[in-house]
Amino acid sequence: MRPTLHPHLVNGRFGDPALFVELLHRRDSILFDMGDLSPLSARDLLRVETVCISHMHIDHFIGFDALLRVNVGREKRIRMIGPEGLIEAVGHKLHGYTWDLAHKYAEDLCFDVWETGGAAARFRFKAAFAGEALAEPFAVPGLTLTHAVLEHHGPSIGYAIAEPVHVNVWRNRLAERGLAPGQWLQALKAAVRDGAADDTVVATPGGQAPLGALRDLVSVEPGQKLAYVTDVADTPGNRRAIADLARDADLFFLESRFAADDEALARDRAHLTTRAAGEIGRAAGVRRLEPFHFSPRYEGAEERMLAEVREAFQHLPSMAGHG
Ligand SMILES: [Zn+2]
Numbered sequence: 001m002r003p004t005l006h007p008h009l010v011n012g013r014f015g016d017p018a019l020f021v022e023l024l025h026r027r028d029s030i031l032f033d034m035g036d037l038s039p040l041s042a043r044d045l046l047r048v049e050t051v052c053i054s055h056m057h058i059d060h061f062i063g064f065d066a067l068l069r070v071n072v073g074r075e076k077r078i079r080m081i082g083p084e085g086l087i088e089a090v091g092h093k094l095h096g097y098t099w100d101l102a103h104k105y106a107e108d109l110c111f112d113v114w115e116t117g118g119a120a121a122r123f124r125f126k127a128a129f130a131g132e133a134l135a136e137p138f139a140v141p142g143l144t145l146t147h148a149v150l151e152h153h154g155p156s157i158g159y160a161i162a163e164p165v166h167v168n169v170w171r172n173r174l175a176e177r178g179l180a181p182g183q184w185l186q187a188l189k190a191a192v193r194d195g196a197a198d199d200t201v202v203a204t205p206g207g208q209a210p211l212g213a214l215r216d217l218v219s220v221e222p223g224q225k226l227a228y229v230t231d232v233a234d235t236p237g238n239r240r241a242i243a244d245l246a247r248d249a250d251l252f253f254l255e256s257r258f259a260a261d262d263e264a265l266a267r268d269r270a271h272l273t274t275r276a277a278g279e280i281g282r283a284a285g286v287r288r289l290e291p292f293h294f295s296p297r298y299e300g301a302e303e304r305m306l307a308e309v310r311e312a313f314q315h316l317p318s319m320a321g322h323g
């Protein structure tokens with residue numbers, strides 16, 4: 001199966017958090033957090049249509065201006081989701097500038113902002129970004145986004161994004177049954193994808209059949225899942241919630257701010273150590289763990305940090321004490 005989600009840490013494992021996710025066969029892309037975005041090209045920035053913010057510490061939010069700058073004067077809608085306070089924070093960012101020429105443009109730039117608590121607001125360029133009511137619910141077309149409210153100093157939101165299951169048709173079985181391929185297969189695939197019951201009637205070429213009698217014509221593969229969690233304290237509640245959120249993810253981007261030996265520092269700053277990150281990734285049963293947000297104090301020791309995460313993730317016996 002060709003993966004749909006193609007993520008890239010904009011600033012590597014040490015720089016500001018920002019995960020740029022490209023989607024196969026789609027022009028739009030998703031950003032998880034927006035620390036420094038200067039490494040992204042204008043072309044990449046213009047593709048961002050969804051932004052998921054963990055919290056508004058400066059290393060996760062300062063890139064907003066870069067996204068705003070390239071989009072001013074364009075017809076564009078950007079959806080953002082984040083913790084309580086995001087609407088106010090976006091409003092303050094936008095109101096730091098003068099927009100008296102906005103009415104001269106034909107194009108409208110729109111930021112739709114949702115807070116995980118339920119509040120929502122729209123900020124439109126042509127309305128000089130005065131906040132307006134927003135009634136529609138948050139959704140990313142074609143993907144399912146889930147979140148967990150986690151503890152940092154204040155709340156930090158963790159995210160998981162998943163594709164729907166892939167339903168593939170066995171062409172040889174169609175041929176064996178004398179069924180011509182065609183538009184009806186879309187309805188069959190949709191019924192399977194939506195979990196319809198066996199007695200659901202599906203139109204076939206020249207007739208109809210219950211879904212249960214057609215299931216052997218298709219195979220079902222789970223869609224790809226990616227989770228993103230950063231800036232979280234190592235508490236039992238966080239560990240449980242993170243493992244549930246990231247359960248069975250194909251890819252899990254998880255902060256590992258401090259080395260295993262610096263547990264006291266990690267506790268003081270409400271962050272994870274490499275070891276805690278490895279253990280959480282393991283508890284979640286993820287396929288691949290990608291640690292990031294390493295503290296600059298470990299610059300030059302990336303290999304050591306990765307090895308510590310790997311050891312806890314794979315549960316390798318520690319070398320210490322085995323000499
Ligand atoms: Zn941070």
Ligand SMILES: [Zn+2]
Nearest residue numbers: 055057152231
């Ligand atoms: Zn933080």
